[in-house]
Amino acid sequence: MLALALLALAEIPVLAHDVQRGDILSAADFVLEERAGPLPPLARPDQILGQEALRRLPAGTLVRANDVAEPRLVKRGEPVTLVIASGNLRITAAGRALGDGRSGDSVRVVASATTRTLDGTVIAVGTVTLATP
Structure with missing residues (x-):
């Protein structure tokens, strides 16, 4: 059969x-x-x-x-824009990412002007927001 x-x-x-x-x-x-x-x-x-x-x-x-x-919006070693915003005040600075990050991820960055290491949150391509003090 x-x-x-x-x-x-x-x-x-x-x-x-x-x-x-x-x-x-x-x-x-x-x-x-x-x-x-x-x-x-x-x-x-x-x-x-x-x-x-x-x-x-x-x-x-x-x-x-x-x-x-989700695509990585920030890649390790690449330049990023650091943003601090409080109310109507918005300050931006140049920095460099110390790690990869997707939208909403926490990443460590180095501020170019001060070489200070900071923690921030990825909000857009090449953009990291920092917490206001």
Whole structure:
């Protein structure tokens, strides 16, 4: 007796090319590919697009939610703008990040003018807010 298993074909998004750790994913990084068989749980497009790859992902990879994270807005060793705000007063200064940070992360920074090490919170690309004294 011959047993036949019918597998449904589905078009799913896979990586069109290798993606390096730290790359930000966009729709241009994907192509639709026909695959058969039971598929692993896939991340939704809103969980992937605009996110940063946490590791190298080869072409043809099905991207999962744990393969990506919110992009780093501050990177270790890069210049940052330090911001202290109180009411209508806003003071900015130049600094350098001592660690990586995503939105809302705490990071240590060095103020360029004083070489003082401070703790702050990432609020935007290259911008760290410091607590008011």
